Amino acid sequence: MVKILISGFEPFGGDAVNPTGVLMDALANEVIEGAELKTVLLPVHFDECADLLIAEMEAYRPDVVIACGLAKGRTSITPERIAVNVKDIPPGSYADNQGQRPMDEPIVDGSPDGLFSTLPIRAMVNDMSAAGIPATVSNTAGTYICNNTMYRILDYIRVGQLPIRAGFVHFPASTEMAVLQPSVPSLPIPMMLDALRIMIRTVVADS
Amino acid sequence: MVKILISGFEPFGGDAVNPTGVLMDALANEVIEGAELKTVLLPVHFDECADLLIAEMEAYRPDVVIACGLAKGRTSITPERIAVNVKDIPPGSYADNQGQRPMDEPIVDGSPDGLFSTLPIRAMVNDMSAAGIPATVSNTAGTYICNNTMYRILDYIRVGQLPIRAGFVHFPASTEMAVLQPSVPSLPIPMMLDALRIMIRTVVADS
Amino acid sequence: MVKILISGFEPFGGDAVNPTGVLMDALANEVIEGAELKTVLLPVHFDECADLLIAEMEAYRPDVVIACGLAKGRTSITPERIAVNVKDIPPGSYADNQGQRPMDEPIVDGSPDGLFSTLPIRAMVNDMSAAGIPATVSNTAGTYICNNTMYRILDYIRVGQLPIRAGFVHFPASTEMAVLQPSVPSLPIPMMLDALRIMIRTVVADS
Amino acid sequence: MVKILISGFEPFGGDAVNPTGVLMDALANEVIEGAELKTVLLPVHFDECADLLIAEMEAYRPDVVIACGLAKGRTSITPERIAVNVKDIPPGSYADNQGQRPMDEPIVDGSPDGLFSTLPIRAMVNDMSAAGIPATVSNTAGTYICNNTMYRILDYIRVGQLPIRAGFVHFPASTEMAVLQPSVPSLPIPMMLDALRIMIRTVVADS
Secondary structure, three states: OEEEEEEEEOOOOOOOOOHHHHHHHHHOOOOOOOEEEEEEEEOOOHHHHHHHHHHHHHHHOOOEEEEEEEOEOEOOEEEEOEEEOOEOOOOOOOOOOOOOOOOOEOOOOOOOOEEEOOOOHHHHHHHHHHOOOOEOOEOOOOOOHHHHHHHHHHHHHHHHOOOOEEEEEEEOEEHHHHHHOOOOOEEOHHHHHHHHHHHHHHHHHOO | OEEEEEEEEOOOOOOOOOHHHHHHHHHOOOOOOOEEEEEEEEOOOHHHHHHHHHHHHHHHOOOEEEEEEEOEOEOOEEEEOEEEOOEOOOOOOOOOOOOOOOOOEOOOOOOOOEEEOOOOHHHHHHHHHHOOOOEOOEOOOOOOHHHHHHHHHHHHHHHHOOOOEEEEEEEOEEHHHHHHOOOOOEEOHHHHHHHHHHHHHHHHHOO | OEEEEEEEEOOOOOOOOOHHHHHHHHHOOOOOOOEEEEEEEEOOOHHHHHHHHHHHHHHHOOOEEEEEEEOEOEOOEEEEOEEEOOEOOOOOOOOOOOOOOOOOEOOOOOOOOEEEOOOOHHHHHHHHHHOOOOEOOEOOOOOOHHHHHHHHHHHHHHHHOOOOEEEEEEEOEEHHHHHHOOOOOEEOHHHHHHHHHHHHHHHHHOO | OEEEEEEEEOOOOOOOOOHHHHHHHHHOOOOOOOEEEEEEEEOOOHHHHHHHHHHHHHHHOOOEEEEEEEOEOEOOEEEEOEEEOOEOOOOOOOOOOOOOOOOOEOOOOOOOOEEEOOOOHHHHHHHHHHOOOOEOOEOOOOOOHHHHHHHHHHHHHHHHOOOOEEEEEEEOEEHHHHHHOOOOOEEOHHHHHHHHHHHHHHHHHOO
8 A cells, every 4th residue: 555645735826726726625535546645735835835745744654745736827737857946936926825935045955956756757647648638747846836845845855765755746727717717728627637546546556 | 490510620730630520520420409410521721621611501501600620729719700811821830731822812802801700709608618618709710721711601601691600610739639749738629529519509599 | 202100009008118109209200211200109098099090190191001019928020911890808808098898899880890901011021021020920910909090090091992001010028028027028129110110111112 | 367168059950040159159259358258169969069068168177167058939048047967858859960869867877866057147137137138047958958068067067076157048049030930039149149248247247
């Protein structure tokens, strides 16, 4: 039995819903063979989001962590390759939900510049593609809350030399969001939920 | 009973499949209350496509024509507002399937510069949106085969003063296409088929 | 001597400057062989903008009208091919400077659906390209103030059967705007001013 | 006197010219106070490009290396924040000039996942912006030749503990390129050359 901790985010940036929050609700009662699942919803705040996820890791002691977030504007489901040790919100972008707007700050002083995902990202992409779901590896998780969460958990595992595989997956806007903003690329929630199930099975098969 | 003629296109531009062709296959055996449906698949060639659709109109004598085409890169389903009296393929774009590349040529000499769709495009968009499908009115059908088809049928109706409502709807790439090109926005074929059913019901209700 | 009336717009949509306003200032004292130039700055309001431009046409009696506007997001200078007889501001876009937000309304009841530019748009594009300036013909001027202005002056000329050539040219953001919003494509004001000079010479040569 | 080695690339991907090659030619005879400049043109091949640049570093012993490359589609000048230890050309993208198409391969086995630029990237962006040139920090140099070059030189410096600052700057397409492909964002070569001069002065001031 592979213990898998999966996280999503609260809404931010003026949207009423965050599809990764919807995915967490949908996944909460899911049974996937070989996996024991636990979901958690994170606040969109630079420090709290990762603090809370790490607290969940300490409590639940998972084998795998899959953190999920929204990347409005993307067209496919994108497992992230690398987290970078920086907090930076460019002028003109959203501040976090508490109004923070850091620039060029390290997330963890003295830690590595970048940390690779330890999830089987290529197999995840291949398995989603084989199931007819648009997916590709992403080479930047940005420098916002999503990257922050990914970096913090990877660095926590690195420092503690823990036997945990972890990484981050960005999802596009849901079709519900695109109904209100028709120029935004989207995928339906049921397809994104299938994608998450597939990625969980990929991870189980690879464990 | 509203007689509705619906058209899709053959593949072009290097893609193996055209989602509007897939939609025609799926719709062929469909029963929608109040509607009598006939589908037709058009070649991607400037003159033949409209010639063939007009021949079908003469044979079938529909009350409504909904011509459908692919607009790769769009994010939502887009009923077109207007067709313009020009054939123009910009340098660097695809030629049609017979290698034609006209520039700034009128489609029909002496006919109006632009012709509005006579479909209930706003109601179609509203009904799709209400069903959770991303949709918006488009203000350009381009200057390629799709615009050509739309212009030719609207001008044919105009000249003959025929009691036929007609227009064009562009569909985004299907998720199958986006699996191969993950940077292309897409919607699933089942959702696009639902959208087409909804638009047919909107037209029936408005007839 | 070809009398040419050229218009630009006031700022809108939250931007402090409209590059077409800057171009009008720069052009005001320009001397171009064979041309007599007059510039005018228009307010961003659906009715006033075209009213004012038509009043200038009545006062100045130009041979040619080149109306200019900003299309933030475009990458090149785009003479418009056609104006359409509709006012429509999609939800989520800017209202005009007086808060108007019309939907699917005709600009002029009973006038044609679309009206082609009567400027030599292909020659203008070719001459700008030959001078190293990115340019292309555009097939939609939108359904906002710019299209409104273009439609109104073309329809005014059509109704009055006046010997005036007229059309609209959209310009991208200026580099000054892109400094503040680095994801917006831009061209420098001096290059856009050169483009305007070239288009004026193209029109003079074609008159 | 700060010794600065600056590199550009040969054309690739079907374009006749690479603007960074043009910049190297233009910069070859430039005199900038406080700086001693040397330029080098690199081939677009995964191993040779970095081998050649490192050989130049060994011969010239610079204080600073600014590697430059083209990122067609970007709208502004983008100093890169981080290089990642991976070679990956996604399906559908260009192979390098010798037809290589690696996937998920490390650039240097056992070296760090990511390495930050040691150039003053924020000051470079601020100084370009102050001069009216669109610029922003980029958080991904991709996984192609440009990232490869950046990673290799940063890792070479890291391993040798050399007193050299180094990094990579991506430039958008030039307006000459956009004349042929008007949907591609661009900046003029003279503006990009000014940008390079400004970045050199920023580096000199910061040394």
